Amino acid sequence: MSLSAFLSARYGRGFRDRAQIEAHHARAFALFRQRVMPRSPFYRDLAQVPLAALPRMSKARLMENFSAINTCGIRYDQALDVALRAEESRDFSPMIGKVAVGLSTGTSGQRGLFLSTPRERALWAAIMLGRFWPSLARRQRVAFFMRADNALYRRLSNPLVRFQFFDMLTPWQDHLSRLEALDPTVVIAPARILGQLALAGPRIAPQRLISVAETLLPEDRAAITAAFGVPVDEVYQATEGVLAMTCRAGSLHLNEGWLRVERDVIDPATGAFCPIIHDFTRESLPILNYRLDDVLVPDPAPCPCGCASLRIARIEGREDDMLWWPGRAGLRLVPADAIRTMIACLPLRLRDWRAIQRGNVLEIWLDGAEGDAERPLRDALADLGRRLDCTPPELRLHAGLPPEPDAKRRRVRVLPA
Template sequence: MSLKAFLKTRYGNGLRSRAAIENHHQRAFVRFRSNVMPRSPFYADYANTALSALPRMNKQKLMDHFSAINTCGIDREKAFDIAIQAEQSRDFSPMIGDVSVGLSTGTSGQRGLFLATPRERRLWAAILAGRFWPNLAKPQRVAFFMRADNALYRTLGNPLLRFEFFDLLDPLEKHLSRLQDLSPTVLIAPASILKILADAQNVGQIAVSPRRIISVAETLSPEDRNIAKQAFGRQIDEVYQATEGVLAFTCPAGNLHLNEAWMRIERDIIDPQSGAFCPIIHDFTRQSLLLLNYRLNDVLIPDPSPCPCGSACTRIARIEGREDDALWWHGPTGRKMVSADAIRTTIACLPSPITDYRVIEKNNQLTVWLDGAAPTSETELHHAFSSLAARLDVTVPPLTIRHGLPHETDFKRRRIRIETSP
């Protein structure tokens, strides 16, 4: 673990102004251009190019040029072989030299690779431990629920920290007794799993009292946050991490901030009214697989109000989800974005409560699945969506309401999404 990064994250005053953030980025990129970019066959000739003039990257382009972009001399096909074999065998220990390799499907379903050198693994562990380690004076027990393990995650383990991986490809019921025996002080899991564990806690299947609860991998909706908070009696922290690294995490005041101490994140605005944007990443800490001028298709909603924690790093009101899953309804002046938050709030405020839901738009038609709904819920939903559309001056697409939940093969559950025809 990087002691300097740990101390900086846990005890540092942080970046208190935008000017301080800009100066920090400029200094970091001077070193990065000199020490790292020349080691990448792809970026060597771009070392003196302005960030905005670098080739625009996304997941597909990064994978297309993987062998030339990474500085470790790792061939893409060999890396895929290692990662896929690990997924199939569920043995995630093999590495290429000392570089860990992971497979990511992401919310788009498009597979990708990530690399982590020992230095990068130590830095990742230092940042997260610095922010979320409950008590430095006591040993900790971490329960980590995820689709795949990796040496990156196990870097958190040390003599004071017992790290246990819970494989989400195994039946969740299999994990409950093991979780109870571990009695974790830190619980890390996707939002959908936190909800299931909260339900298990509420009915007495488990009785655990973690000091920290951290949501990862999925968008944490307000309803899931409240369910988990009430079940475990703890504030729910959030780490917004993708294949591309840790992009944001909650501060001590409980608000989500972009990780601008370790990367530069610019905005590609997709909805001027709300300020919704897709992040463009320039990571000056990643030395294995370089991420420069890299655009994600996640949609973030900024919060311009200052945070009580004092950090000037961009505050995020919420993560909407994928750009491809933003709902756009037609109105007199053209299409308008209907935020996931507006849909969630509308459903949450229905007079008759429901257990769960899915909102799926396909071929300009809307299907809403209601689980555990009352007989009156259909009429209530029609009225609620009509009121929402009137408020936004748009028209609700043709709407079908079904009961239960659809069959889902996507590991990262998304309650609101767009589907395309095969």
């Protein structure tokens, strides 16, 4: 299966149309109901229940029922103990038998565990290598930046791939000499780290740059591409699995070869939705009828690559961080992209920025602003309100950057008043 997954990811053209996707899902879930669900004490008696009628899952509910849902007979406290010891020691090699355990804090601060079996790790590596391996004719060197290592990621290492993990909790300067010594052909890192590398200017010339774990904003993509001279690919992966990847044409597509995604639409005007995931490749910890609080904006236009899997125009962020401003027709969703565009169009230079809404107050932090920022920012905010037919909140302007509440950078956030 790993070889066929590798070949499909590298040379396949994806699904031709929606009917082919539906047929693929029907076959995959029929097998999943037969082979996997009976092995889960939680799902054993639900194997014939329609997907939408299965218990609705969130990260909290998944963790509450972890011991019963997983098919490996692993208790929650047992898995958490392994994960926490790995986090403390920074030694991520211990497993429970052949099952790897990972810990995710998530942007919401809700702690989550994930599992991966040898089969799942092999499938993941086959897809990643098939899609992003620069050249089969040459040995590759992969630099992987992440908060925590895992056997899942180390599965990328093989005789033709030299894999090195760069711990994001290590001081930044300690990475640069190691990175230059490795001279990676592939760099996999959160968008923030890729941006730091672009600014630091290490003497490396990667052939592939892959952004993971954070939303890749257009301005960051442009800066990183300009610094390294290669486009930035994107993998939208969460604790719940690989949800989307960029295609050869540069579009972000839902990974409908692995999972089925229903849409819980929160803004009919844009089609913005929270995904409800049914994964038919996750056997160790089944992910079924699982609602994420990420907000995705679809792109209905056909992709030049020819794949019919749904295109994602952008990932707005978390549902809790959506800005809703009052308008004549009720509350109006203000896309994070509108705030980014407003900041980008200000007639002044910036190093960075943040926008935080607390009740009816919008705090905007401008780092390194040159010149008077308050008047053009107030004018831009009023213009945005007119264009969206809504009333902006009160503006408070700050210099510098606020403290980050978690490890993942979020330029637009909503906090309690």
